[in-house]
Amino acid sequence: MIRALPAVCAFVSVCATATAAAAPAEPRAFLEKHCMDCHDPDTKKGGLDLSALKPDFAKPDDFARWVKVHDLVKSGEMPPRKRKERPTAPEIEALTQSLHQSLLAADRARLAGQGRTAVRRLTRGEYENTIRDLFSLSGIILQTSLPSDGSAHGFDKNSDALDISHVNMAKYVEAADQTLDMAIATRPQAPVVQKLRIPLSRHVAHILSNGDAVLLKDFQSDPNYPPASEHRHIDDGAHNHVNAFTSGSSTGVFRHEDESFKPYFYDFAVLYPGRYKLRASFWSFQWEKGKVLPARGTEAARLSVVQLQDDGRGGGHPSFVLGYYDAPSLNPQLHEFETFLNFRDTIGFNTASLAPVANYNRKGRAMAFTGPGIAVDWLDLEGPLHDVWPPPSHKRLFGDLPLAEFKPAEQKGIRPPLRKTLRQETQAPNRPDPETGIWTVQSTQPLVDADRLLAAFLPKAFRRPVDASVRQQYVAKVDERLKVGHSFEAALRWAYRAALCSPDFLYLVEPAGKRDSYALACRLSYFIWNSMPDDALLQLAESGKLNDAAVLRGELERLLKDEKAQRFIDDFLGQWLRLRQIASTDPDKKLYPEFSPYLQDSMVAETRAYFRELIEKDLDASHLVKSNFVMVNEKLAVLYGIKGVQGSIIRRVPLPADCARGGFLTHASILKITANGTTTSPVPRGTFVMDRLLGEPPEPPPPNIAAVEPDVRGATTIRQLLDKHRADASCASCHAKIDPPGFALESFDVIGGQRARYRSIGTGDTAPRGAIDPIIGISFKLGPPVDSSGVLPDERAFSGITELQSMLAADTPRLLKNLARQFTVYSTGREIAYSDRDEINALVDRVQKQGGGIRTLLRELVLSPLFQTQ
């Protein structure tokens, strides 16, 4: 160390003046002695020629190479262990210290004079949430019509990923109009509240008539509409005419949703967006050729929001799942909840937990069928629900100014505000309320009101105080509009639209220089809520109290407790663990006939619930790879081989001793995302573990490497194919690091089921049914056995996943450090610079000293300079 110090100082001064002199003697000596055998101009092993690598730290490429030299020497990976003459510990210390100081100084010089977090626009998710919160329009959908954002360093919250072009700008203008159309009240009273009890039967008459569903009354077949048998029922119209479908019977459905069967509660399609209350009653039964018997257990029904397109005919409309609802055996269960519905939305149903069956082409139809069914009693729909009128969205824009009818005769020279005639464009029978003329907000002193309203709106929308001079620019435009004959509403709307398209709204602006408590408030709220700060948080920013550590800590806790924190969980996991890609592969139907959308949605729900549990219980980072509990519902429990879990609700279950699960590592979601739907490979899975869970992304493969061609004919395994590939020495060094975790994960198939043998189409032994639903046909075979053993780069051997989990879990600081890095990148929108490393290490140390919990990590991060520096 004594010897190292002068060299360090010399190095710092060299870099501070940003001149590229020759490397000081000491690193050179080390490199000459220990590295140049392989990394000389002739051999250039791994493409690295150290004699050509100049100590010019200002060049990003050279800087990155020096960082690598530092890291590999420090970790002991280089020089290779096999070398006879290894550097001594003090030699290594001296080199890495000297390099570290040089790199640090160069990095600080690079970053000097610019804010650490660049000004950036909102992501489209943030944009939508911000509009939702600003206008209390909790379900308005905007992000799907905005161009997708890029991603940098794993997340979309980085200014490098958030370019803007005229394309984005055009879409922002549209989105602002869409928002204002929905926000502004154009009627004297709230729309009439619809109260409907909707039976499913009328909307699935075609499958009632062919035996894929039956009408039930008092837990038996409805005598007025017997189950379809040798002959299908004909003439839905006549049945409809005698009210067969609206006599209070329940609809027992056997068929799963498919391409030609989309059951919707199509008595209603939303005309007035807003909150709606939904109540539904479901139960399950076993059907035996005409008889209703107790069910095999609790089934799950799915409700979804269906966004009808064009006139709403046919199926195939985009939809999103509202939830899965338990249907207990012969015991109707009531489910009640509120949701926001948009224009043209209707509600869809599915027999989520049932396997696909088709009775329509079966001889004897329903009377010859034995199997499970889900009974739908009805769906109640009530809404739109408005506690006040005009709604909060309107008040945000126009305060308490009265609405009055606009009479052109009395308003000479003023153009009436534009109104679109509301029409029912779909086939649904509900109609708009009668029109009562043009109603609009009235002001007797327009400019005074405009000034007052904008003074309230702009700081809220821009998330910081707004100078009077800025407000005056907006008011001047309102004045200009009024002078050319625009109504008060239209003139103010002009200003609001401009505000929503302005850089103040679209960008997170953090002024350079002194720490700014509004920026801190935004950083916290866009981290935990993925949206703007609420009034309470802004007030703390205004009073300056947010800069107090205890207050900030309290706010973090408050934000985490709010239901909006779910947005953080969804958005962060969507990117960190790539949950956004859950649906990008469809498992092969022959190999994985038991896969279903219900299973896929359960997978995502598990990973989210597990992460929430880690935060709520402040569990430590070893839980990323290992745990003694899982968060599952019945569907996942069956896949995981865990007994005694009933129903669709995800709950915490202790992990049975013989169950090789636990941690994100073995989540079905992760195992599906890292497979391609047909086959698995240790390479992408190993890469996922290295990159996402350990934070050590492997190098990309060199160009022009032939990839391994997967084969599922049953003769060869991926390991055999990969072994050929690994025989090449240039591939072997990287794959020795990448593949081992992937080898252990070979015990799991593409849908996350555990396996001892590969499934095969082609040669193989007859496969036992296992937990696969008896209704599902099995055509796959059992192929070669799985070998899930491996050796870590440090030569520790494992026999399978459980041993690997323990090895990874033992190094908790490594896992914690990765999570700290991921949180930092996500929450501050910037990559981890070299000069952040000491801060990250200090943060990890602080958290470790307090037990290493993940909630503690969130708290210490928010209080750290990493989070608080601009």
Place this chain on the structure above:
Amino acid sequence: MHFELYVQVKLEEAPMDSPFIATRTPLARRTFLRCAGAALALPFLDAMRPAFAKDGVKIPRRMVAIQTNMGILPQFFFPEKAGRDYESTPYLKRLDAHRKNMTVFSGVSLPGVTGAHAAEKCFLTGTPHPERGGFRNWISLDQYAAEQLGTETRYPSLALAMSSEGQTLSFTRSGAAISAERSPKKIFQKLFVQGKAEEVEANVEALRQGRSMLDFVGDQTRRLNNSLSSADQQRMDQYFTSVRELEKRLHSSEAWEYKPKPKVTAPVPQDIADNREFVAKTKLMFDVMKLALETDSTRIISLFIDTVVIHNITHHGNRPEVISELRAKEEGQFDVLAGFLNSLDSIKEEGQSLLDRTMVLYGTCMGSANSHSNVNLPVLLAGGGFKHGQHLAFDQKNNYPLTNLYVSMLQRMGIETGEFSTSKGTMTGLELA
């Protein structure tokens, strides 16, 4: 400076649903321009650019670039033999009618473009390593051409997609994705369905309001810049530029508002919702693309064909029955491509066929979807005025840059450039006709 331009338009009023009657009237260019106006609403702005007058007796050249994103089975695509007398393959047989008017490439790929499916967004940009952390895309071939060409058409380019997830082939100079239009019906309506007079007035008023609003928000950056570092000021400048660009586009579409749209007698296409019908959906898109080209509504089109519905069978694992299922789908794709080429070939313009003046690039980012390989890409180029009729075979191990083809295409469009993306020259062996 008039030149004759054959367009398949009907000048007289015709009801939209009347049967298709091709009326071939040679029109003076100015007459055509007066007739070929259109009303534009905001959603279509991505393709709008100011029209630069470029009078000159130049042959109008067109470019269509198509990617199907889940690969093309190489064993049924690539001929064995190089040169002019290559033996046709199962897929190329489907295009036999155009053998003399197309070139098949092998041993080509986009240098550095890796990352399996991630490569799909780089098919026309050639930007290396889309799978990496700080990836930022470059400008795409079609947008580069649209940017360079002062075009007289209503739309400098159309970005189209047949996709479920909003993919696109088109990217701006800053790497921002241009969202592609996905509904043939909407494209048809935008191109050919004329708005009523009061709608035109309302549109013009809306465009003016839009411009004045953009002017206002653009000015806001000046104030913000006072408190920002220089790097952040550059980012704010990107916002400012995007606002100005949009304003220019609104200005140009205001001028188009008063010009009537071309009239075609083809019926309005009805969109197909079922994604499994991607071959039929592609055909619908091809039909409307042909109409757009023959009415000279645009000269540059990109089309992203997302075949994610067959993603799992592309991971065929060498199972013969899966390969034959996949082959049937891909043959369907080649059949509709042949239909598109036929339709362009059947339209004559000054004695040449429209195909002779339209480069049709068709290919995929995946050399083998089964192994997620991004080398040895199946690609072909039809029409557009090259000496075609051959199989240009390059080294399978050390691929030839496909981006060189893009430079050749840009030069054929009349753009004087020697480089594009990762390329520094034109394609060896491909000569202008």
